[in-house]
Amino acid sequence: xxxxxxxxxxxxxxERQMVxxxxxxxxxxxxxxxxxxxxxxxxxxxxxxxYEYFGSKEGLLVACIRRARAELLAAITGAVDGVxxxxxALRAGLVAFFEFTDSHRRAWQLIRREAVAxxxxxxxxxxxxxxxxxxxxxxxxxxxxxxxPQRDLEAAAEIIVGACERLSIxxxxxxxxxxxxxxxxxxxxxxxxxxxxxxxxxxxx
Amino acid sequence: xxxxxxxxxxxxxxERQMVxxxxxxxxxxxxxxxxxxxxxxxxxxxxxxxYEYFGSKEGLLVACIRRARAELLAAITGAVDGVxxxxxALRAGLVAFFEFTDSHRRAWQLIRREAVAxxxxxxxxxxxxxxxxxxxxxxxxxxxxxxxPQRDLEAAAEIIVGACERLSIxxxxxxxxxxxxxxxxxxxxxxxxxxxxxxxxxxxx
DNA sequence: AGTCTAACTTACTCGAAGTAGGTTACCTCC
DNA sequence: GGAGGTAACCTACTTCGAGTAAGTTAGACT
Numbered sequence: 001x002x003x004x005x006x007x008x009x010x011x012x013x014x015e016r017q018m019v020x021x022x023x024x025x026x027x028x029x030x031x032x033x034x035x036x037x038x039x040x041x042x043x044x045x046x047x048x049x050x051y052e053y054f055g056s057k058e059g060l061l062v063a064c065i066r067r068a069r070a071e072l073l074a075a076i077t078g079a080v081d082g083v084x085x086x087x088x089a090l091r092a093g094l095v096a097f098f099e100f101t102d103s104h105r106r107a108w109q110l111i112r113r114e115a116v117a118x119x120x121x122x123x124x125x126x127x128x129x130x131x132x133x134x135x136x137x138x139x140x141x142x143x144x145x146x147x148x149p150q151r152d153l154e155a156a157a158e159i160i161v162g163a164c165e166r167l168s169i170x171x172x173x174x175x176x177x178x179x180x181x182x183x184x185x186x187x188x189x190x191x192x193x194x195x196x197x198x199x200x201x202x203x204x205x
Numbered sequence: 206x207x208x209x210x211x212x213x214x215x216x217x218x219x220e221r222q223m224v225x226x227x228x229x230x231x232x233x234x235x236x237x238x239x240x241x242x243x244x245x246x247x248x249x250x251x252x253x254x255x256y257e258y259f260g261s262k263e264g265l266l267v268a269c270i271r272r273a274r275a276e277l278l279a280a281i282t283g284a285v286d287g288v289x290x291x292x293x294a295l296r297a298g299l300v301a302f303f304e305f306t307d308s309h310r311r312a313w314q315l316i317r318r319e320a321v322a323x324x325x326x327x328x329x330x331x332x333x334x335x336x337x338x339x340x341x342x343x344x345x346x347x348x349x350x351x352x353x354p355q356r357d358l359e360a361a362a363e364i365i366v367g368a369c370e371r372l373s374i375x376x377x378x379x380x381x382x383x384x385x386x387x388x389x390x391x392x393x394x395x396x397x398x399x400x401x402x403x404x405x406x407x408x409x410x
Numbered sequence: 411a412g413t414c415t416a417a418c419t420t421a422c423t424c425g426a427a428g429t430a431g432g433t434t435a436c437c438t439c440c
Numbered sequence: 441g442g443a444g445g446t447a448a449c450c451t452a453c454t455t456c457g458a459g460t461a462a463g464t465t466a467g468a469c470t
Binding site: 047 | 449451
């Protein structure tokens with residue numbers, strides 16, 4: 001008889017734990033198939049607590065996504081900050097991105113696969129990640145080519161984000177055979193895009 | 206009192222009608238929120254018929270996705286077929302893609318937003334669309350540069366597919382203001398990528 | 411007219427999301 | 441150290457929609 005009494009926890013700590021468990025469950029079983037009862041049980045708490053803190057199943061998913069987004073943002077800004085040369089900054093950002101998707105596979109899987117299961121809110125949250133990425137890229141490009149029209153910068157940023165998202169999936173999936181590193185993935189993107197970026201967004205340096 | 210007697214239909218025809226209605230409903234309300242009862246009602250048939258023909262709600266979603274995929278494939282192969290010059294072929298394919306996402310907004314929304322709601326099967330089906338796109342692109346690039354290593358071709362194809370997917374969303378969303386046409390979207394992609402493609406995948410032409 | 415089957419129905423079960431309302435551990439202030 | 445307040449927690453329910461069992465009719469073809 002384990003006399004392990006369930007400890008009470010302050011809300012913030014419990015929430016973090018719940019998000020962690022939910023992330024596991026969603027990634028493992030898929031959003032739909034994961035049940036709130038089971039998540040609650042694994043946390044060691046009853047279902048209404050989840051609803052107390054997150055409002056709904058989708059709310060819980062949103063919390064998972066939001067946390068991943070914050071972490072991704074931190075990783076990238078950390079890598080880019082203080083790098084003066086735009087080319088190096090972009091490269092550093094790309095490497096950080098691929099490293100993140102590699103090391104946070106669970107969260108990344110969640111984002112790309114369980115995306116919109118729940119509805120609007122979760123979809124918006126994921127879209128917000130992409131928007132965040134685009135904004136970073138657009139800002140970076142703007143620093144590089146202040147003269148280029150806004151629309152072109154946006155389009156270029158979208159292309160970069162899309163390319164990275166897709167390449168990261170490819171890259172994570174060909175895990176076993178013939179490993180591609182984060183650096184190589186970043187190089188692929190740089191090689192394909194950098195010429196275009198230089199020539200399209202105004203006169204070359 | 207409308208004496209409109211419900212007509213019986215052969216299976217194939219009824220299935221097509223069901224997929225059409227389901228596509229509408231899923232796009233309109235989201236996968237989760239759309240109910241099988243309501244879809245059945247709108248079709249003018251009872252729920253078990255849907256299950257008879259599609260097995261499950263997810264099966265119905267898969268059927269929607271699959272149809273859109275077939276249409277997309279037809280549109281692109283139609284555009285690319287017979288174009289000898291690789292650059293023009295790629296451009297024609299891109300234009301066809303953006304035209305498709307523009308004219309089939311409903312289906313496209315469905316694909317990008319209701320993606321993985323249901324589970325594995327639907328996710329796989331969507332992934333299959335991307336794989337289809339990548340394969341087309343990789344084949345195209347291979348024709349252009351038969352000497353380049355397989356892995357580089359794959360990476361380039363993934364980048365193109367990701368860039369297009371993302372750009373098409375951006376493009377469809379900035380609908381009102383300052384319209385971007387399918388041709389322009391394709392041009393953005395070409396401008397950014399073509400230099401890179403020429404220089405990366407072997408020696409320039 | 412009789413028969414066979416594909417197209418269709420009504421009327422259910424079952425499981426998981428979400429909720430109403432009450433209980434208990436822990437901190438605080440005297 | 442006891443009273444009181446509140447944040448953390450629970451049991452026991454309702455509801456709603458996915459999925460199903462078993463039977464019914466239209467209409468095609470002898």
